[in-house]
Amino acid sequence: MNYPYIIIDDNQESVLKTKAIADGFSELVFVASANNYADGLNLILEHSPKLIFLEIDPADTASNLSLALINELYRYLKVIPKIIITTSKKDLAFEAIQYEVADYIIKPVQKIDLIKSILKIKKSIGEDDGFIAQNQVAHQETKVEQPKIPVDVQKPIEEEILILNENDQELLEEHLQTPVDVQETLEEEILILNENDQELLDDQLQTTSDDTTEDDVVALDETQELLEGQIPETYIQQSKPNVEQPLVLCIKSYGDYRYIDASDICYFQADNNSTDIHLNNGEMVTAFKTLKHFEGVLPYPFARIHNSYIVNRNYISRIHTGNAVCYIKNTTTKLPFSKSYKENVDLIISEFANGNYLEI
Incomplete structure (x- = not known):
């Protein structure tokens, strides 16, 4: 290959x-x-x-x-x-x-x-590949070719089968023809059994009408269902559909676990060997990781636009290519972008244009 x-x-x-x-x-x-x-x-x-x-x-x-x-x-x-x-x-x-x-x-x-x-x-x-080939061989082995019967032998065999089927039909009809007196006796016995079962059920209901418990009621209901030939319905619990979980960042420091929804992050700002995380509520959280570390692990919609900034494109309200700055929604913050990351900014602009977009 x-x-x-x-x-x-x-x-x-x-x-x-x-x-x-x-x-x-x-x-x-x-x-x-x-x-x-x-x-x-x-x-x-x-x-x-x-x-x-x-x-x-x-x-x-x-x-x-x-x-x-x-x-x-x-x-x-x-x-x-x-x-x-x-x-x-x-x-x-x-x-x-x-x-x-x-x-x-x-x-x-x-x-x-x-x-x-x-x-x-x-x-x-x-x-x-070996697994696929093995499965194909096993599948082929399960297919057994039926032997072909010559025409001159096949016709007598078909005639014998027809004769056997006729004999079986006659035998079945003989068993089905029950004498009338036997049939009436069977119907009377079935009627007596049904009446006895109903009387037994009525007795049970009368003896428990005054001080019955919930468990007794359930047992009686089940007994009645069995006598009537009904099978209790079985309800199958429906499995919940798999829903993709939103990304959560855990900022860990000396046993302190801080959980942040990635969708709440506006941008990351480098600060020597640490990084400041700016949230949409104005709060700032410091993580003791470099900006390069976050660049390597953060998925879309985060993009690096400067040696000191990674921005969430969902919070960009304006891009001014002449002044080389990005504006953050609902704030006065302006983030600069450098020539070395100009391709990422161009990609963000093109992604906005590919969405539900109207340019005026």
Whole structure:
């Protein structure tokens, strides 16, 4: 099986090194490479590769490369390609695992590391293929071909079956013909039994009419249902439909767990090694994580527009490209955006235009 692949890395030298090692595998087919977030996303959507080599901690921050690219793929693709992270640090390995990447390779990429990654991918795909093939064989084995009967033998067999059916019919009719006197006797016995059952039920109801309990009433009702030949109805509890839960951020600090609905967050502001989270009610919460950390884990509709700001696009009321600022709804706050993140701002503008939108 061939694996068309794309390399996304801000360092062109690293791209060439990865490609040189990958060229040694006949099943790997190079498609293209990109050095930034936007070009990489466009290449993936255009070529639909089976494998992606992705740098998530670039030296050039303007490339905007991070795990957020994987989140973006879920917006457009039903089947996400196998993604191998290639980076120089181990710090983001745990976060990468949460994104279900195929492998995490530390630079410089070695041939043996790539061999292991390809073998793991082959094994996972091979197990699925083997399971499908096994099911197909089992399904074929259950189909037993009926033996074909020659025409000259088939006709006598059909005649014998017809004779047997006629004999069976006569025998059945003999059993069904019950003498009239026996039939009347059976009807009288059935009537007597029904009357006795009714009298028994009436006696039970009379003896419990004065000091009956709820349990006794239930028991009598069940007895009456059984005598009448009724089966109590069984009610099946309907399962609740699966509803996607809204994202909740937990800000943890020394045993203090603060839960924040992501929909209430207007924007994030960097403050050295911590980040200030501004809410729609005017409150501010400090988290001891860097803004880069939040950029890597936050899904849509959050987008980074500046080295110091990540904004929730649902709270943007105005974008002034001339002054390079975004306005926050129901406030006087203006957030600047930089040239390095201008592509994210352009994407926000295009998303507004794709919705229920009227430009005047």
